[in-house]
Amino acid sequence: MSAVEASGVAPERDRGGPAQPLLSVKGLVKHFGGRRDWSGQRRGMVRAVDGVDLEIFKGETLGIVGESGCGKSTTARLVMQIIRPDRGEILFDGEAVGSPALGLRDYRREVQMVFQDSYASLNPRLTVEHTVAFGPWVHGEGRQAAVARAHDLLQRVGLAPERFAGRYPHELSGGQRQRVNIARALALQPRLLILDEAVSALDKSVEAQVLNLLLDLKAEFGLTYMFISHDLNVVRFMSDRVMVMYLGKAVEVGPSDVILKSPRHPYTAALLASMPSMDPDNRTREAPLFGDPPNPIDPPPGCRFHTRCKFAAPVCSAREPGLGAEAAHRVACHLADPSSGHPGAVAA
Amino acid sequence: MAVLSDIRIDAVAPLPARASRGYWGSVLRRLMRDPVAMVAAGVILAIVLAAVFAPFVAPGDPYKGAMLRRLRPIGDALYWLGSDELGRDMLTRLIYGGRLSLFMGVLPVACAFVIGSTLGVFAGYVGGWVNMVVMRVIDVFYAFPSVLLAIALSGALGAGITNAVVSLTIVFIPPITRVAESVTTQIRTRDYVEAAQVSGAGAFTIIRVHVLGNVLGPIFVYATSLISVSMILASGLSFLGLGSKPPEPEWGLMLNTLRTAIYVQPAVAALPGAMIFITSISFNLLSDGLRSAMEVRS
Numbered sequence: 239m240s241a242v243e244a245s246g247v248a249p250e251r252d253r254g255g256p257a258q259p260l261l262s263v264k265g266l267v268k269h270f271g272g273r274r275d276w277s278g279q280r281r282g283m284v285r286a287v288d289g290v291d292l293e294i295f296k297g298e299t300l301g302i303v304g305e306s307g308c309g310k311s312t313t314a315r316l317v318m319q320i321i322r323p324d325r326g327e328i329l330f331d332g333e334a335v336g337s338p339a340l341g342l343r344d345y346r347r348e349v350q351m352v353f354q355d356s357y358a359s360l361n362p363r364l365t366v367e368h369t370v371a372f373g374p375w376v377h378g379e380g381r382q383a384a385v386a387r388a389h390d391l392l393q394r395v396g397l398a399p400e401r402f403a404g405r406y407p408h409e410l411s412g413g414q415r416q417r418v419n420i421a422r423a424l425a426l427q428p429r430l431l432i433l434d435e436a437v438s439a440l441d442k443s444v445e446a447q448v449l450n451l452l453l454d455l456k457a458e459f460g461l462t463y464m465f466i467s468h469d470l471n472v473v474r475f476m477s478d479r480v481m482v483m484y485l486g487k488a489v490e491v492g493p494s495d496v497i498l499k500s501p502r503h504p505y506t507a508a509l510l511a512s513m514p515s516m517d518p519d520n521r522t523r524e525a526p527l528f529g530d531p532p533n534p535i536d537p538p539p540g541c542r543f544h545t546r547c548k549f550a551a552p553v554c555s556a557r558e559p560g561l562g563a564e565a566a567h568r569v570a571c572h573l574a575d576p577s578s579g580h581p582g583a584v585a586a
Numbered sequence: 587m588a589v590l591s592d593i594r595i596d597a598v599a600p601l602p603a604r605a606s607r608g609y610w611g612s613v614l615r616r617l618m619r620d621p622v623a624m625v626a627a628g629v630i631l632a633i634v635l636a637a638v639f640a641p642f643v644a645p646g647d648p649y650k651g652a653m654l655r656r657l658r659p660i661g662d663a664l665y666w667l668g669s670d671e672l673g674r675d676m677l678t679r680l681i682y683g684g685r686l687s688l689f690m691g692v693l694p695v696a697c698a699f700v701i702g703s704t705l706g707v708f709a710g711y712v713g714g715w716v717n718m719v720v721m722r723v724i725d726v727f728y729a730f731p732s733v734l735l736a737i738a739l740s741g742a743l744g745a746g747i748t749n750a751v752v753s754l755t756i757v758f759i760p761p762i763t764r765v766a767e768s769v770t771t772q773i774r775t776r777d778y779v780e781a782a783q784v785s786g787a788g789a790f791t792i793i794r795v796h797v798l799g800n801v802l803g804p805i806f807v808y809a810t811s812l813i814s815v816s817m818i819l820a821s822g823l824s825f826l827g828l829g830s831k832p833p834e835p836e837w838g839l840m841l842n843t844l845r846t847a848i849y850v851q852p853a854v855a856a857l858p859g860a861m862i863f864i865t866s867i868s869f870n871l872l873s874d875g876l877r878s879a880m881e882v883r884s
Contacts, residue, residue, distance in 0.1 A: 320780050346786040359777035363609055363799035369778075372795065373785035406609065419781075426785065 251348075251429065252296070254332040259293040260430055260462050261317065261349075266290045266326035268316055284534050286312040288486035290326075291561070294430065299456070299463040301477030301494060303470060303509065305531055309486040310466045311354075314434045317464070318351045330430075347377065350423035354435035356415035360407040366392065366418050367403035373425045384425075391421040394458075395451060413444035417451070424459065432464045437472065449475060470513050474498050482506045485534055485542045492567030502569045504547050541572065553579045613803075616879040623875025626868040633865055637684035644678040648835045657851045668854035670840070671847050672833075676854060680861055683835040686747070687862070690820030690829070690836075691813045691869070694751050698758035699809045705759070706766025707801060711774055711793055721767060727760040736819050740828040750829040754819055758812055765808045769801045803880050810873035814866030821862055837862050 272283025287309040294300045302310050316323045319342060330348060333340035353359035360369055370388035375381060389399035395417040407415055416436065423431055437445045449472065456463060465476045473480060480494040482503065490503040501507045511526035527546055532538050538545050544554035553572050561570045572578035617623055636643050652673035660668045667676040709720035739753030773779060782792045821838025823829035830836040832843065840858040848855045
């Protein structure tokens with residue numbers, strides 16, 4: 239928690255003290271589409287996010303990993319309130335989002351987001367400085383003050399304002415555009431930054447520069463990150479804690495060095511095994527996972543992973559494992575629960 | 587990790603420190619390089635200037651006839667482009683006729699552009715059932731052929747220039763609304779609109795700053811292509827006696843009154859039609875040029 243003390247975040251903004259999670263999400267559910275049948279029941283909907291709990295502590299980086307379609311981005315958009323959750327509660331520094339104490343507009347000053355597609359997330363008709371200045375201007379800052387702030391931020395993200403302020407997005411490279419996106423997200427002085435695959439579309443060398451920039455900015459502004467990626471190497475580099483998602487649910491949460499060294503969920507293990515190895519003696523000989531994830535319209539009963547899990551036992555298709563009690567490292571797998579009835583179960 | 591942290595390359599690519607040309611600046615530059623569009627623009631400019639300064643440009647009086655010099659051929663010593671069935675100078679009347687014809691071409695489209703864009707952008711941005719209601723109402727108008735709708739509305743409202751403008755405006759609102767709605771629907775789901783929402787901006791601010799700039803261009807191009815249609819429809823209304831009335835010089839009306847002379851002086855009788863053709867094709871070519879100038883992405 240030392241990052242908070244070092245950050246210079248104004249104490250009146252930090253309401254709950256360092257022990258209170260900055261963001262706390264409980265029972266988040268979002269189903270897309272579907273139609274109601276004669277009994278009024280919704281059928282055929284995509285269970286994009288199906289009961290996700292997460293906490294992000296002040297000053298940390300929570301990495302979220304999973305295959306495409308597992309609900310990572312939907313979770314980000316739900317937290318950002320771009321789409322409304324069907325159910326679930328979002329608490330920011332102890333206050334429910336949308337409550338009288340924390341309206342949506344105020345919440346959006348505190349939480350900002352960097353999108354994956356650096357081109358699509360910039361208005362092609364606005365210059366870089368106006369893109370960055372838009373947020374402060376909307377929040378009542380004068381036009382000139384907002385532009386001056388934009389210049390400061392552009393400088394801070396490594397784009398000299400005298401050269402870049404008047405440029406249009408199509409005149410910039412992917413890395414430069416993503417720096418503009420980061421500057422825009424920072425313009426409202428948020429405390430939580432959601433990075434939704436923010437570096438995934440960049441070249442490896444540019445990606446490394448942007449990751450370093452993000453680490454510098456985090457230290458300088460006392461930020462907290464929710465870092466979404468499918469790239470385990472990047473997540474390992476960035477994150478303090480990691481949440482692994484599969485088909486709209488969290489399957490494992492814990493400190494990143496623990497999870498990425500000794501995973502306890504078979505899915506996390508398979509993800510790790512699928513990483514290309516730099517060691518020729520330790521190359522991946524067979525595919526750790528077969529097939530595609532099941533259809534999220536009709537997820538399998540019990541544990542959602544049992545159709546692809548090599549440890550699957552009868553109990554796995556019968557009963558859904560919970561994420562377990564409050565602990566640093568939590569796993570939603572019958573294997574980790576001695577009382578589950580799984581023949582291979584062992585105590586942690 | 588040490589390897590990653592060591593990478594500190596200057597992120598700034600070598601770009602000259604010049605002021606960027608705005609989007610419209612580059613569109614204009616590309617348009618200037620399109621010879622066809624430039625010729626079309628020159629023709630339109632000439633017709634507009636001639637119409638505006640008609641009293642100074644035209645050789646005679648558009649209303650003054652000479653019963654003894656009716657239906658003179660093109661190339662006549664007195665009448666360069668002949669004379670009409672009442673002995674009025676065709677050149678003069680064609681120049682004066684451009685006033686009403688251009689007015690009838692541009693004004694209904696301009697009105698429909700304002701109303702249709704407002705409706706379409708609103709429906710497209712709000713979406714949901716509002717979009718449903720607006721677009722289905724628009725579809726009802728769409729069901730009629732435009733010529734029929736214009737004639738029916740003009741007939742119901744009564745003859746006259748004002749009513750012709752109103753009915754033509756109503757005819758052009760549905761297609762412009764539909765184009766505006768479809769472009770806005772595409773823009774609405776772009777990440778930068780979501781990012782603006784995340785910034786805490788209200789719907790009107792987002793539409794003004796982020797939607798209109800990306801939407802008005804395509805709608806404008808489409809609207810310019812309707813100017814020629816509007817001119818032709820207006821001429822048609824005049825031809826049927828629903829637009830302007832004699833002795834007013836207007837190309838469609840002139841075409842009507844000269845049709846009796848088609849066997850006597852076919853070349854002269856065809857002149858108003860040629861003017862309609864030249865003007866409308868110029869507007870079409872200019873809007874085509876504008877479209878391709880706007881499509882280029884560097």
